[in-house]
Amino acid sequence: xxxxxxxxxxxxxxxxxxxxxxxxxxxxxxxxxxxxxxxxxxxxxxxxxxxxxxxxxxxxxxxxxxxxxxxxxxxxxxxxxxxxxxxxxxxxxxxxxxxxxxxxxxxxxxxxxxxxxxxxxxxxxxxxxxxxxxxxxxxxxxxxxxxxxxxxxxxxxxxxxxxxxxxxxxxxxxxxxxxxxxxxxxxxxxxxxxxxxxxxxxxxxxxxxxxxxxxxxxxxxxxxxxxxxxxxxxxxxxxxxxxxxxxxxxxxxxxxxxxxxxxxxxxxxxxxxxxxxxxxxxxxxxxxxxxxxxxxxxxxxxxxxxxxxxxxxxxxxxxxxxxxxxxxxxxxxxxxxxxxxxxxxxxxxxxxxxxxxxxxxxxxxxxxxxxxxxxxxxxxxxxxxxxxxxxxxxxxxxxxxxxxxxxxxxxxxxxxxxxxxxxxxxxxxxxxxxxxx
Numbered sequence: 001x002x003x004x005x006x007x008x009x010x011x012x013x014x015x016x017x018x019x020x021x022x023x024x025x026x027x028x029x030x031x032x033x034x035x036x037x038x039x040x041x042x043x044x045x046x047x048x049x050x051x052x053x054x055x056x057x058x059x060x061x062x063x064x065x066x067x068x069x070x071x072x073x074x075x076x077x078x079x080x081x082x083x084x085x086x087x088x089x090x091x092x093x094x095x096x097x098x099x100x101x102x103x104x105x106x107x108x109x110x111x112x113x114x115x116x117x118x119x120x121x122x123x124x125x126x127x128x129x130x131x132x133x134x135x136x137x138x139x140x141x142x143x144x145x146x147x148x149x150x151x152x153x154x155x156x157x158x159x160x161x162x163x164x165x166x167x168x169x170x171x172x173x174x175x176x177x178x179x180x181x182x183x184x185x186x187x188x189x190x191x192x193x194x195x196x197x198x199x200x201x202x203x204x205x206x207x208x209x210x211x212x213x214x215x216x217x218x219x220x221x222x223x224x225x226x227x228x229x230x231x232x233x234x235x236x237x238x239x240x241x242x243x244x245x246x247x248x249x250x251x252x253x254x255x256x257x258x259x260x261x262x263x264x265x266x267x268x269x270x271x272x273x274x275x276x277x278x279x280x281x282x283x284x285x286x287x288x289x290x291x292x293x294x295x296x297x298x299x300x301x302x303x304x305x306x307x308x309x310x311x312x313x314x315x316x317x318x319x320x321x322x323x324x325x326x327x328x329x330x331x332x333x334x335x336x337x338x339x340x341x342x343x344x345x346x347x348x349x350x351x352x353x354x355x356x357x358x359x360x361x362x363x364x365x366x367x368x369x370x371x372x373x374x375x376x377x378x379x380x381x382x383x384x385x386x387x388x389x390x391x392x393x394x395x396x397x398x399x400x401x402x403x404x405x406x407x408x409x410x411x412x413x414x415x416x417x418x419x420x421x422x423x424x425x426x427x428x429x430x431x432x433x434x435x436x437x
Contacts, residue, residue: 067120067189068148074122076161083137084114088217089168090350091116091159091210093144093203094175096125099225099308101132102343103172107350108138116162118144118155118175146175146202147188149416156209167216170350173203173224173281180271191257192415193268199277201256204284205416211424215296219356223349224285226302226361227278244275246404252411279398280412282361283405286395289359290402295426301355303362304393305345306337306386337364337386348390355390363393 090107094100095117107113117139119125125141142158145151159168176199179186188197207222214220246252247264254260261268263276281302288300337345349355349362364387398404413423427435 068145068151070150072143072151073154074143074158076158077140077142078161079164080140080162081164081166083140084163084166087112087114088170089114089116089163089166090170090172091118091168092172092174093118093146093206095119096121096128098339099305099342099346100172100174101128102339103174103346104129104139104343105132105134106344106347108134110351111135111138112351113138113170115139116159117141120145120147144175144206145189146198146206147190147194149190149202149205152202152205153209156206159210160213168210168214168220169217170221171207171210171214171223172346172350173207173222174346175199175203176225176274176277178270178274180274182268182270185261185268185270185273187258193256193261193273195270195273195277196252196256196263196280199274200280200284201412201416203281204412205418207284207288208413208418208423211292211296211298214298215292215424215426218297219299220297221299221301221350221355222285222288223346224281224300224302225346226282226285226304227275242269242272242275244272244279244398246276246279246398246408249404249407249411252408252415256411256415280408282395282399283401283408284412285361286359286399286402287405287409291427291431292424293358294428294430296424299356299358301349301358301360301362303346303349305342306364308337308339308342341386345390352390357392361393361395361399362390364388364390 090113092100092104092107092115095104095115096119104115104117108115115134115138117125117129119141120143122141122143129139129141140162142155142162143151144155177194179195186194188194188202190197192201203224207224214222245264247266249263250265251260252263254265256263262273263280285300285302288298292298293300345362345364355362412418
């Protein structure tokens with residue numbers, strides 16, 4: 001206990017400074033880096049910078065101006081029913097790395113599921129599936145660029161062509177981008193700030209376009225990956241600056257497109273943009289549950305798998321953070337969980353009969369509301385870390401704000417161009433009465 005108290009005190013003293021530095025935009029560094037890319041750095045500046053300094057400035061991956069072109073639409077795969085056989089069909093977005101890859105691998109290796117890996121880079125996904133020993137005939141890869149709404153629609157068309165008349169059983173919305181270092185927003189092809197556009201709006205359209213098909217399957221499930229950072233009643237969401245805050249949704253109400261940089265209409269803040277998108281993810285699950293569960297039988301849930309401190313999601317963070325953060329989560333808070341175990345947890349939300357309950361936010365162990373502790377086996381436990389049992393976690397008041405959730409739904413549907421004819425008509429009696437009232 002003395003060892004834990006000493007380590008925690010030391011970590012806690014450094015944590016506010018470290019995290020503020022980690023999440024603060026470094027405008028000067030990134031602006032110079034962008035100028036290097038554009039070729040607009042003056043000779044004086046260039047000559048004063050060493051190659052090492054330039055290399056450090058260019059750690060950020062530059063996105064292409066356009067993410068998806070219509071000509072990139074895949075030729076639809078057909079006769080998928082023969083490949084799928086009697087297995088249940090599950091789509092996993094962002095399945096080429098990290099949490100999504102490990103969840104897809106876990107499901108494929110059970111022999112009970114046929115996995116559609118929905119990814120932006122098809123060739124990469126094919127290779128990692130082989131590298132991770134996906135059983136032959138247990139999966140296929142399909143193109144999905146969530147930063148382009150036409151790509152989402154093309155994916156849905158191709159999926160329907162592939163599976164033919166059989167319904168989709170399960171959908172895992174996992175893909176996400178996180179750009180805490182950027183001083184200025186990146187934009188999707190449709191003009192949305194990248195974090196909100198990919199993490200929330202692309203998935204929002206995808207889910208809605210698949211509901212009418214999924215309601216035909218028995219015991220179908222939709223899981224949207226949430227985050228501790230978007231749940232402000234937790235240590236990670238409530239104490240680590242900046243907090244998620246959708247405000248009055250001014251930005252989303254205005255359509256959410258350029259020059260709108262944040263859902264609340266305020267200037268861009270990369271770390272907050274990610275957290276805001278996760279709040280929208282979790283609100284979407286609540287709205288899907290309220291609107292459609294009773295009549296469709298689809299189970300809607302969100303989940304937090306624990307802190308995957310070494311995930312590629314942190315690739316935009318500073319090198320010192322990528323080294324120190326896993327250590328801190330392992331040995332001070334006990335909140336660390338490896339990618340494989342995290343993937344197994346996400347797969348559990350699809351496979352475990354216990355997870356058939358709709359409208360739930362699933363977590364494991366300490367739920368990240370307590371300080372990590374040392375267990376009898378000498379390993380840190382708590383704060384959603386490795387081990388422990390699945391349980392229904394509490395959502396923050398912000399996530400449970402029904403009025404705001406309904407506005408998020410309304411503004412999101414308008415933003416992605418979701419036509420009334422495309423929306424599932426099997427709404428619950430309670431929701432129908434609320435609309436009429």
